Amino acid sequence: MARGKLPSTRRQNSGSNGKAHNASDQPAKGMSAESRQMVRLWLHMLAGLVFAMVIVGGATRMTGSGLSITEWRPLMGAFPPLNEQDWWKEFMKYQSIPQYQILNYDISLEEFKTLYWWEWGHRQLGRFVGVVFGLGFLFLVIRRHLRGMHIVYAALLGCLGGTQAFVGWIMVASGLKPGMTAVEPIRLMAHLVLAACIFALLLIYAIKLKPRVERIRPGFVWAGWGLLLGMMLQIAFGALVAGNHAGLIYNTWPLMGEHFLPDSLFYPLRAIGMEALFDDVTLVQFNHRFWAYVLLALTLWHAWAVSRAHKGTSANRRANALVWMLSAQAGIGIATLVMVAPMWLALIHQGFAILVLAMFAVHAAAGQMERAEPAPAPAGKRKRS
Numbered sequence: 001m002a003r004g005k006l007p008s009t010r011r012q013n014s015g016s017n018g019k020a021h022n023a024s025d026q027p028a029k030g031m032s033a034e035s036r037q038m039v040r041l042w043l044h045m046l047a048g049l050v051f052a053m054v055i056v057g058g059a060t061r062m063t064g065s066g067l068s069i070t071e072w073r074p075l076m077g078a079f080p081p082l083n084e085q086d087w088w089k090e091f092m093k094y095q096s097i098p099q100y101q102i103l104n105y106d107i108s109l110e111e112f113k114t115l116y117w118w119e120w121g122h123r124q125l126g127r128f129v130g131v132v133f134g135l136g137f138l139f140l141v142i143r144r145h146l147r148g149m150h151i152v153y154a155a156l157l158g159c160l161g162g163t164q165a166f167v168g169w170i171m172v173a174s175g176l177k178p179g180m181t182a183v184e185p186i187r188l189m190a191h192l193v194l195a196a197c198i199f200a201l202l203l204i205y206a207i208k209l210k211p212r213v214e215r216i217r218p219g220f221v222w223a224g225w226g227l228l229l230g231m232m233l234q235i236a237f238g239a240l241v242a243g244n245h246a247g248l249i250y251n252t253w254p255l256m257g258e259h260f261l262p263d264s265l266f267y268p269l270r271a272i273g274m275e276a277l278f279d280d281v282t283l284v285q286f287n288h289r290f291w292a293y294v295l296l297a298l299t300l301w302h303a304w305a306v307s308r309a310h311k312g313t314s315a316n317r318r319a320n321a322l323v324w325m326l327s328a329q330a331g332i333g334i335a336t337l338v339m340v341a342p343m344w345l346a347l348i349h350q351g352f353a354i355l356v357l358a359m360f361a362v363h364a365a366a367g368q369m370e371r372a373e374p375a376p377a378p379a380g381k382r383k384r385s
């Protein structure tokens with residue numbers, strides 16, 4: 001098939017009849033079906049663990065536990081305090097930071113332990129993800145399931161994971177500064193968005209290793225990637241709402257107070273400039289609401305257009321699912337706001353956002369046009385050393 005030329009409608013949509021296009025049945029870049037399966041299993045396990053990290057991270061933030069460990073010790077920090085003396089040492093360190101002195105000056109050692117266990121659990125889960133990544137990577141390379149450029153892609157994912165741990169510490173460090181009782185919202189945003197990117201990349205990579213590749217119009221493929229970016233932006237806006245505690249004001253919907261556009265909406269932008277986009281509570285909440293409507297409208301339009309061109313295909317079903325999932329997410333967001341962000345609901349809102357993101361990522365990656373490659377010669381099959 002000539003490059004850039006669209007196949008016939010029947011063959012465009014592998015999902016419609018459940019059969020894969022012949023060219024895409026061939027192992028990507030000489031990777032055997034078994035290797036692809038092994039790597040995909042590993043990627044899915046990692047994605048599941050990253051999802052769990054996001055949930056535990058959210059609970060850590062909402063229980064106010066994020067600053068209870070005041071040091072970054074990636075290796076030795078794996079061992080929690082084991083006796084009363086060590087617990088007191090940790091508690092004394094916590095007592096030296098502003099959050100304790102301003103907010104938590106009356107907590108007991110037992111209450112401190114609860115905060116500590118949340119933060120330790122979050123960090124420990126991070127270490128566990130690192131171990132699963134590292135051992136899985138070594139196994140797959142040694143057994144030659146990962147070869148050539150795939151080693152580079154997987155290693156880059158690992159580097160992103162390491163960067164995420166560092167960004168996590170940079171975030172915590174911002175909350176230890178004089179006068180601070182919580183982390184800086186912009187750093188919280190960076191931490192959540194990077195987690196979301198890693199999660200999406202794991203899924204995208206796994207989809208790319210699937211034998212079935214759909215062929216939908218390039219315009220829809222671009223739209224899929226655009227919507228994924230739009231979803232990332234919405235997650236960033238959500239993190240700013242959470243980080244600024246902006247869910248505790250304007251607890252009405254559809255109006256913010258008495259207006260759709262609050263009176264003073266743009267004043268902070270004029271007064272303090274672009275910084276207001278990250279830390280003005282009114283603006284931050286407005287952006288999160290407004291972008292939800294825009295994203296929902298664009299997703300609806302996309303689903304309608306895909307259903308006209310590729311009716312009955314898996315792309316069609318996925319685009320429809322996006323509309324339903326995003327609408328549900330908006331509904332959960334509205335409930336979270338109106339109920340003044342109770343922890344259980346805020347956690348559902350955060351967790352479901354990651355599931356919706358998964359759907360956006362899968363939709364974008366699965367609809368990607370792929371150049372038909374000639375079948376590799378039998379000699380190109382996986383060699384074992």
Ligand code: HEM
Nearest residue numbers: 235238239241242247292329330333334337341346350353
């Ligand atoms: C439809 C797409 C939406 C997505 C993908 C989304 C996603 C998110 C995310 C990722 C967070 C950060 C959670 C955290 O870090 O703990 C968040 C927070 C929040 N969102 Fe949304 N959201 C959406 C719509 C809405 C809507 C329509 C509303 C209300 C009108 C809303 C209200 C809130 C509130 C109040 C918070 C802060 C919760 C807290 O304090 O923990 N969201 N959102």
